[in-house]
Amino acid sequence: MASVKPSVPKGTRDFSPAEMAKRNHIFDTIKSVFRKYGYQQIETPAMEKAETLLGKYGEEGDKLIFKILNSGDFITDAKLNAENINFNYKKLSTQISEKALRYDLTVPFARYVVQHQNDITFPFKRFQVQPVWRADRPQKGRYREFYQCDADVVGSDSLLNEAEFILIYDEALSQLGLKDFSIKINNRKILGGIAEIIGKPELIVDMTVAIDKLDKIGLEGVTKELLERGFTDADIAQLQPVILLQGTTEEKLAELKQVLATSPTGLKGIEELEAVFAYLKYFKTQRATVELDITLARGLNYYTGAIFEVKTNEVKMGSIGGGGRYDDLTGMFGLKGLTGAGISFGADRIYDVLEELNLFPETALQTTQVLICCFDKEGEQFALPVMQQLRIEQVSTELYPAGAKIKKQLDYANSKQIPFTIVIGSEEMQSGLLTFKNMQTGQQEKLTAEQIVAVLAE
Known part of the structure; x- marks a missing residue:
């Protein structure tokens, strides 16, 4: 028998003792901050039922979910024939794969809350540090298997939670040694309001997906994509001043109030943002720059209120954290009207940033x-x-x-x-x-x- 050259699947990695020491330094720092703010740890299985995950991340997200082949003789068990094998791959995949590796920690958390609702005290503040899997194209800072560090609170609509998420990011990343990073905040209701005043509320998802790419493809690329997604030149003329909004937070909010004067949804989003910034006046951040960014859209479909994204300004790297408010995430599992909000730290990207900036303390090793x-x-x-x-x-x-x-x-x-x-x-x-x-x-x-x-x- 020919010997097989040992290797790991693309987009995955081994971790040496030195790397594990550094990773644990990151995890321990973040966990200690989560605990300080009253969050408790849970864990959920690596795999979920495919039906739990599918349809929760939008069409693009669904394509990136790793499915697990049923064990046993799935061809006989699923009563497959040549017709559905050859011509209906979606139907086929549901027949031969009933489980999938989790894509993130938020949807499994929503499932956990619904399943254990009688044992939980609300508001429920939990954190989770576990690996997730995405069938993405591997590149710098992007892996197919990576850890997420999430904190979520469900059962509380207080905007103090959003303000505290900003403080958690600030404290944890400052403790890890980062000196210059931005916490960007927006509100999906403002984006909804913009779609309303243009007269295209049904295209809110198309609009947010395109706007979210502004950093990557520029205004010209966003304009082209909006046209392809059903927007007109007149719509884009209304959108552009909002996308390119400048000034202080107060100036941006004042201008948005005028633009969205006829949209109750948009005005509600502005009111929520103002409440978060009002809370932040009571606290002093250590090293973070907190900024209102109207182009921040966070493509995931389940956000309904505040949305966050964290970027380091010291290293060229994608976002190292993100999250937001979701009003009815548990509704997909039958528990209606339970609001929640959550954030995630991208531990693998944070690792790469700390390594590049030589910020790991010797004691960590x-x-x-x-x-x-x-x-x-x-x-x-x-x-x-x-x-x-x-x-x-x-x-x-x-x-x-x-x-x-x-x-x-x-x-x-x-x-x-x-x-x-x-x-x-x-x-x-x-x-x-x-x-x-x-x-x-x-x-x-x-x-x-x-x-x-x-x-x-x-």
Whole structure:
């Protein structure tokens, strides 16, 4: 049998111990901020029923859902024949694939809320840090398997939630070391109002999908796409001043009030944004720039109120976070009238940003604090209770197996970035004073195990 060259599927990756240490630094930072704001962790399965996911992300999203082939003899089980195999792939896929890998964490969360509604205290604030899968074309910053870090609150229509999401982004990304990033905010009701005054409310999704691409394809590209999607030159003439809105937040809102004066939907969106900005006046952000961006559309169909997107200004990279308000996400599973709002951190993109900016602290890579080195079996036996004593005191400790040259043992400590070593030879065993070395400074001294614990505690 020919040997197979080991590899992973396109758009997926292995993570080394050093990479996992860095990833955990990101996850732990974000989780600690979520908890500070009252969010509790849950987990949902990697796979959901296909019917749970399909139809929730728009036509484009549906195409990117990874489906799982039914186990067993699916051809016989589904009573397939040549006709539906050859000519109706959509029907065929539902017959041979009843499960799919989750596309995001929000729809599974909505399913969770409905399924467990009798056990939940509302408002329910949850966070989730798990992988999701998308059949996207892999490129820089975009993978087919990646982690999302989501926080959502359901059962509360308070706009304080939206203001707190901005604070969560600001605090977590500031703690991770980012110095210059923008949190953009808009409201889908404003976009709905614009579609209303043009007289094309039924084309709201087409309009938002096109406008959302302004950064990528420019005004000319957006105009071309709008024409293709059923808008006229007159419609676009009305749209352009709104798309190209300039000025401070107050100036943008004042101008929008005039433009949307005849649209109750649009005015409601402006009122909601004003409430969020009013809350923010009570708080001081650390490093984030918060800006109103009318071109921000967030293509996903389920947003109904505020929408967010976060971008770093230090590295060329797509959005590193986003989210928004959805009024009836649980309605698709039979629980009507339950409003919610949520945000997501793009952990993989944040990783790439921190790596490029060299922002991972050295402590994030440290797994072992002390390596005990010995010359022979006798030294190893002497070292065992010392190692146990250090571990009891919560000092992460390793013992290098006896027999290797001391230089090799010290090289091992350096390669793993272990900051301290203890060397045990015949002299140390007789005196009970161990050679304790700081691997960064090269300084070494003779100390008892108790003194070493005290030094490390400092």
